[in-house]
Amino acid sequence: MNDCLIAPSVLAADFGRINEEIEMLNQSQADYIHIDIMDGVFVPNISFGFPVTNAIAKKATKPLDFHLMITDADAYLSHCKDSGAEIITVHYEACNHLHRTIEAIKGMGIKAGVALNPHTSVDLLTDIYDLLDLVLIMSVNPGFGGQKFIPNTYNKVSRAREMADAVNPDILIEIDGGVTTANYKELQSKGANMLVAGSFVFNSDDPIHTIASLKDV
Ligand code: DX5
Ligand code: ZN
Numbered sequence: 001m002n003d004c005l006i007a008p009s010v011l012a013a014d015f016g017r018i019n020e021e022i023e024m025l026n027q028s029q030a031d032y033i034h035i036d037i038m039d040g041v042f043v044p045n046i047s048f049g050f051p052v053t054n055a056i057a058k059k060a061t062k063p064l065d066f067h068l069m070i071t072d073a074d075a076y077l078s079h080c081k082d083s084g085a086e087i088i089t090v091h092y093e094a095c096n097h098l099h100r101t102i103e104a105i106k107g108m109g110i111k112a113g114v115a116l117n118p119h120t121s122v123d124l125l126t127d128i129y130d131l132l133d134l135v136l137i138m139s140v141n142p143g144f145g146g147q148k149f150i151p152n153t154y155n156k157v158s159r160a161r162e163m164a165d166a167v168n169p170d171i172l173i174e175i176d177g178g179v180t181t182a183n184y185k186e187l188q189s190k191g192a193n194m195l196v197a198g199s200f201v202f203n204s205d206d207p208i209h210t211i212a213s214l215k216d217v
Pocket of ligand 2: 036
């Protein structure tokens with residue numbers, strides 16, 4: 001067991017048996033449940049909306065980690081709050097007034113994160129890094145589960161950790177996309193302390209065991 005937080009993404013769950021899937025996560029070593037909201041505009045896919053997240057929230061005993069892949073995050077922050085969000089992460093590339101959005105999330109008493117697409121440098125967060133509870137480094141292009149991990153992520157995690165050491169040692173450094181037991185140790189050694197895993201967990205024969213394997217040091 002180690003301190004790295006694991007957040008299975010329900011995007012890869014079987015929505016025909018969502019209550020059972022959430023119950024499985026409740027019984028597992030998962031620390032958070034990762035909720036991917038997509039609007040079909042910021043990313044070329046649509047996932048699910050608040051009727052679904054409300055149903056998940058009702059069943060979940062683990063905290064919810066909302067990842068908003070949408071162009072107008074500000075308009076939906078209160079919906080996320082009503083749906084029990086403990087963390088809300090918005091995309092750097094989608095927010096014109098990122099500082100204002102972060103302040104709005106924190107003003108609701110919710111942890112605030114910023115997600116970076118694979119092409120977006122961590123250094124662009126220099127002037128806001130100390131205000132963040134979390135930085136989410138996308139290790140695939142957002143929009144779909146089951147994609148291949150992009151190795152340059154390791155360099156970005158190292159940079160995020162350097163910046164954390166300088167101004168925000170408690171920040172969560174979350175990695176999202178293509179996370180498996182083939183890369184989780186290296187991600188942690190570079191400084192990641194929160195890992196999202198979708199298809200690796202839900203497509204496995206024994207998801208509870210797979211989640212536990214991501215907790216092994
Ligand atoms: C991708 C989502 C991810 C996705 C991860 O846009 O943000 O959270 O569910 O899925 P895997 O682990 O299958 O890459
Ligand atoms: Zn995600």
